[in-house]
Amino acid sequence: MPVLDEVLAANERYAASFELGELALPPARGFAILTCMDARLDPAKYAGLREGDAHVIRNAGGRASDDAIRSLVISYKLLGTSEWFVIHHTDCGMEFFSNDTISGLLASSLDTAALGPDGFYDVGDSPGSDAGADIDWLTISDQSQAVIHDIVRIRTHPLVPARIPVHGFLYDVRTGRLVEVPGAADAGRAR
């Protein structure tokens, strides 16, 4: 069955027994999670969320990008969240390439690259684009350091109030377990 039909059939089943039509817009439990888009992560399951509980922001890496900051600021300023989690994970795709790798691959073609023992290599022959060279891809060389970096960026952002706790975790894709990142509790805090 095509993906579109599978998704719509699954949605039909969900909607058939849907009884959550009166949920309020602001998150009932008053918190937000910033995490990775990785397919293996289900934040609702790994953090115990029901519909209506919490904001979930996801991008490649779970990074504190400008757009994640935009979302977090809307989350507390207009919708009342008062506690945030930054949750990266083990075996993240963002660890396996650099800005130069991906901009080079995109300049070569817009086909999907293959992954070999020495990293990604391009197999396509469609035209590429140089537009990737202008993008900071927010790759990761050390996961714990990346969590700390993102927590510091959030905590020291001029639009983020100091009163909001920001927790830093790594999700272990082999065990399903959240492991706190050492140093996250104090990183970037005013002394």
Add this chain to the structure above:
Amino acid sequence: MPVLDEVLAANERYAASFELGELALPPARGFAILTCMDARLDPAKYAGLREGDAHVIRNAGGRASDDAIRSLVISYKLLGTSEWFVIHHTDCGMEFFSNDTISGLLASSLDTAALGPDGFYDVGDSPGSDAGADIDWLTISDQSQAVIHDIVRIRTHPLVPARIPVHGFLYDVRTGRLVEVPGAADAGRAR
């Protein structure tokens, strides 16, 4: 119980019966969903995803921001997704304010604003920041038009190959149902 303890207790239960440690990094079903951070949305439930199936990208509004484009390009170029969904929703918080509203509120204070019959108003007395004036908050005046706008932005982006289908839907928070946005199938396509 504090939120942090609740999340860790829920994670303990999830990890206790976790049997998915061997899932591969690339999404098994080869697609990605871009949707809103709204707490009422659970993409895994409304679209029928199991861990490992699909990338999920979420931000305030489910907008095709630069950061969402970054994530989508990584998704197809390095991790092989070949079909994407843009899914906004009814009763979205992004419809209820403007750039001027939120930048004005943030300039006034970094406390959470209250929502009255005439819109958001500021109640705090902590210092504010002018930094919100430099941000495009990607607010929404018409949900269907916003989906079309985002699909056009994705389809016409120089790093997005024309072969990738991009579907446009609104999720109805009262019914749990996905409703296709009229015109989404052709918006921004080369003639």
